[in-house]
Amino acid sequence: MKKTQIIELFNNIRSGLVSFVAIVIFVLLGVALFLGIGWSGKALDKTVDKEYRDFAMHDLEVIYPYGFSDKDVEKIAAIDGVDYVKGLYFYFQFFDNHGVLNQAKIITITDEIDKLNLKEGKLPTKAGEAALEKKYADDNGFKIGDVIEFKHDADEDTYKVSDLLEGDLDALQNPTKDEDGMQTLTVDKVKITALVESSVYASTYPITYGSAMDNAAPLNCLLFVPEETFDPDSFDGYINLLISSKDLLKYDNASDEYKDAANALKERVMAVTDKMAADKNEKILGAGDKLVDKLNERLADAEAQIEEGKAQIADAKAEIEANKNLLYQKEQELKDGQKKIADGEKELAQAKKDLKTAEDAFALMKEIYDKFESIYDVGKDVADTVYSVVEKAYNSGLLSDLKNLINKYLPKGSTVVNLYNEFYQNFASGYYKEHKYEMIPILSRLHDLLSGYYNDALAKLNDARAQIAAGEAEIAAGKKEVEEGRRAIDDGWNKINYAENTLLPQYEAELQAGIDEYENGKVKLGELKTASGNIIAYDAAVMARDYNGALVVCDSVKDVFDNMRYTMAALFIIVGLLVCYSAVSRMVYEKSVLIGTKKALGLFDREVTLSELSFTLLAAVTGSILGVLLGRFVLETVFLEVISDQFVFENQEFYFSLKDTLIIVAVELGTIIVTTLFACNKVLSKSAVKLLQGAEPPKAKERFFERTALWKRLPLLTKTIVNNCLNDKRRCFGTIVGVAGCTSLIVCSVTLYDGINNSIKRQFDNITTFDTIVYIDDSVADSAEEITSALDESKIEYSKIFYQPGSMHLPNDRQIIGEIMVPLDDSFYKYIHMVDDNGVEKKIKKDAWVCKSYAYYFKAKPGDNVEFVDGVGTVHNFKMENTAEYYLTRTATFASKEAFEKAYGNEAKTNAIIFNKGDVSIVKLTELLKDKPGFIAIQDYYYDGATEFEVYSLVTLVVVVVYLILSIVMAFLVLLNLFSMFVSEKKKELIVLMINGFYEKDAKKYIYLDTIVLTIIGMIAGIALGSFVGFKTMQTFVTEATYFILTPDPIAMVAGVVVTAVLIVITTLIALKRVSSFKLTDINSEK
Amino acid sequence: MDKNLLKSYRVIGQISNVISKVDSFDEAIKASLKIMLDNSAADYAVIWYVGSNDKEHLKPYYWISPVDLSKRSYKVGTGPIGKAYKKKSSEVILDFQKKPVKSVASDFEGIEIASVVCAPFEFGVVEFIKTTESGPFTEDEAEICQMLTLLTEISINENIELPDDSANKKVILSVSDVKREYQNGDIITKVLKGVNFDVFEGEFLCLLGESGCGKSTVLNIIGGMDTATSGTIKYLDTDLSTASKNDLTVYRRDNIGFIFQSYNLMPNLNIKQNLDLIAELVKEPRDSEEVLKLVHMDEKARNYPSELSGGQQQRVSIARALVKNPKVILADEPTAALDYATSIEVLTALEDVVASGTTLVMVTHNEEITRMANRVIRLRDGKVYEVTINHHPVKATELVW
Structure with a gap:
């Protein structure tokens, strides 16, 4: 360019500064967005690469639950390309975090590979010490020196199979419990000595840590410990191997070369580990069969013993019975004997009594006899003497006494009694007084009788005495016998009781124990058979880096950024292009006379064009340079700042690409060149003479509707507006396109913003309407009932479900963390609403519903196979039945019970309970439920899901917010430029109106009223365009595991209209302010 | 000698x-x-x-x-x-x-x-x-x-009967010592250096002068489009020199009609609408069709400016000025962009306007046109140089240049 042309260029810039700056900014925004967004993703790649190099990230990871021995490790180390192999352990433990149970993944610290980034303190060196991940520590108030105490897990199983392999049935049946109550660790608590970060677990989402191998509860944090913290007896070898290769160091982590080389290495390693796993699996399966046989034998022996035992016990019982019977008999005899003795005693007693009686009687008799003898002996031959004696006896009462005695003790009706009575009576009557002689025979008879009685009595007495003595002797002998018998019987009973109560129960108990053992053995046999039959032949899962949860998130973020940069920048570039064209067209149009003059003076068209092109190109170049700077130093910084919140990378790398810069600058410059040439061409196609006449006013003509009665009735202002719109097509088009562009930018931005925000709201308001999950151990009997009873008491409604964490294996060979939920009854649908693509709520029939992100991303359809990978790398297949609306940042699969059981081979039993806790805190719920059998943990599902979503979507939201701000800036500039141009174009008309007496405000109304009409049309077009672009852009945000609401957003439309309207009002007011500065005298200079 | x-x-x-x-x-x-x-x-x-x-x-x-x-x-x-x-x-x-x-x-x-x-x-x-x-x-x-x-x-041997004069006519506009300066940075440009003249009711006054003498500036000032740096401008008894922007707008609306060199019709309104647009400003406008008739443009009422020739457009411009029924019409070089024949057409129309009693002040650099004016004020170097009373104004059709 010649010197004057350069001067002219800068003068043009000065005079057309608004247009120049407008073009600069349009270009700047397009370039900045394209580069800023795109480079942020690439910067993330660079950061990851550096992080992995600095901390020696493994290239391959192998997980094999049955473990690798040191020999295995050596073999793997010998594989071509493998330079370093490190075996380590990891397992999962629960601990209390301020009243809530959290689950930690405990991992061996390694030195040469997967190095930790020490942030505070000193790395642990012995068992009982641990390094805690820093973010968790900061978020939960843990610090160096704190102690974490684990829940004892001695009763829990590990994957150890050496007992199985050794056929140690006893060990299998009676696992040793550690004294400290821990199954896998040598300690039950650890002291935090360091806070660390790990590049392996660089994502701040705990869900990327994977899932526990033996329960469904989520992992909350990472603990890194020295190897001696793990009890090697609980493992059959290293369940985790880390492999690195120096060959791969020469490639960048994100490069295809790295992926190819890593996959090749993976193939080689898999060839070895697969064989190892296959061999071991075969052994295990074989061992399982052997153990089954062994157990069968034992059971058979046991069964025989049991039978014998039973028989013996039966015999013993029979003997006992017999002895009992005998004893009963003896008892009876004893009783009889005792009875006899008792009788005998009674008799003796009676005899004694009789004796006494007899003695008494004898005594009496003797008395009687003696008395009688006294009366008899004295005066035998003398009746008077007899009589007097008798009389004396009578008078002394002796006769009466004798009478009483004789009547009492001698048999009634007996001769003696009758005789005596007669005698007495006769005496008493005085008969004998008269008949004294009669007394003598009577007395003699009586004497005889009484002597008889006396002798009898004496004989009886003697007999009785003899009998008594004999009886006493007998009784004494009998008693002795009874005693002996008693003792014998008691002995017998003791023995029987002992036998019955002690020995027999003991034997029976032993028998029962034997039976129980037998039954257990049968159960174990059943289990062993089942387990043996179902022994999971685990593959050694060999995973390259792209299986790493954190890297998957990185890739996801990067993909979103890569997609966003095209869709988001495109709209800016298009709008900028259109506005540039308008601005350049106007500038050239206004310079019509000047251009005509130049042509008339002899300049070629190309020389004239060069002048205009210099203006726009300089603006474009300036805008490009500023755009590169803005993109690189502002946008990239802002986006990376937000992205970095999702990760714990040590250093943040930035990215710059000359190639990208040149591409976008070329696009912008190309665009500007095309628009300038196009605009110039329109003017330059006219002759110099024509151009010198000045800018042609718009050509108007009468239209058909102007003859209608309706038209005639319309106010002039309305007619003016209609004519302005119809006759000045260039302006109309420019205004509509400009407003449409601005509205579309804002509608697009708000659509994106709302789409993201509304997604999580919809998730928890309409899809998963529960906020809490309780995880339980389904192997503990009645665990579900215990928990649900407690919930019932607290009046909390719930649903029992089956929950399986894991990862979804994707068709692009990546893996995304996810979950499977299985309904066990219809209450499931109260909390999880299965909404299909048509918005209809349905229930699962027999297969599985997959989340929309997956289905959308991979265009999956019903009937397709979907794969889920569990914590040990085993793949499980489901058949897809439908797609489910789902917005959390993970994949979700909802399977029928049958489908799950078919895929996993395990029964889907209640292992989780979902409900809404309302105002009850997790701490309180933990307190309520922690002691219930089978309770594992509680998760605040809403908080975790919402937080994850928030962190992930924050990046996208920040981009969208930046986009919205830039859209508003762009819209403001576009509209300002548009309306300033319009006011300039209408300057002459405005001045004429004011000269003719229009007030300034009325003249302005003449201008902006048609702008309102064009604005409304532009807004409608903008809403449609913005919604469409927003929809398309939102589609680019969708990754395999993230999905957002893709439906048109009325709020975005309203926001677009409102913001655009506000901007239009502001820019119109600013533009119309110029009217006040119009000099009416300028009419003379206006052409 | x-x-x-x-x-x-x-x-x-x-x-x-x-x-x-x-x-x-x-x-x-x-x-x-x-x-x-x-x-x-x-x-x-x-x-x-x-x-x-x-x-x-x-x-x-x-x-x-x-x-x-x-x-x-x-x-x-x-x-x-x-x-x-x-x-x-x-x-x-x-x-x-x-x-x-x-x-x-x-x-x-x-x-x-x-x-x-x-x-x-x-x-x-x-x-x-x-x-x-x-x-x-x-x-x-x-x-x-x-x-x-x-x-x-x-x-001069003629014994001419001198015509009557304008001394008894009413002064409608009075310009007293009006100066107009423009400042552009440190440079002050004095366009008018003290102009004095009156405009009489019903007269046709031409402001004549070469380019840059300030005649358009004078017209703008008396038209209320511009304000004087100093001096007084009176319309009847109203001092316009101290009037506010709104007052000047009212003044223009109610009293002044403008005719521009480049017509300045509204391109998106037809002829009649152009007139109606202005007519709606005043309380008692003239009928636009009647006015169009005056300028012989009634048949083109529905046409748009782009469909008319320059002369036709200027006639419409005159009609637009008339439709308000103004007291004064100010015309700034109305024939400058027109050829001779068209100019005569336009001048004829203006002649009729004056004949109807409207005061016309026209700026022109064409001396021939001054022959049809009642008075001609020549400006030179920002001042009134000479004032000529044209006692025998000629008809437009008699003008030749």
């Missing part, structure tokens, strides 16, 4: 030469006065005459001075002018400062007069003025003035 005599003969010759070429008395008088002024030491000159209707008063016929004497008059016998006429002998005041005459001083308000020579001739007096700037007349110079007058009288 006496130098002065020689000079005198030369003047006679010049005057005779000029007169021989002109067609009218007016032209003869103007030309003569110019020659006299050029050949005298005077700064300004005025021809006073006695009209046919009023023999008692002397009215200004033509003058070359920065003041507008249109409404001035002298009773015969009063003041130096009246006395000179009555006595038929010159009145000379060599040292005006010592012997000022109030009436003369008032005529030339703002100008410091050094000397005055009033030389009578048959039907009037020629007044010669010298300012203090250039110093007073000498006696010889005074005599030359008298001689020149005589010579002029000799040269």
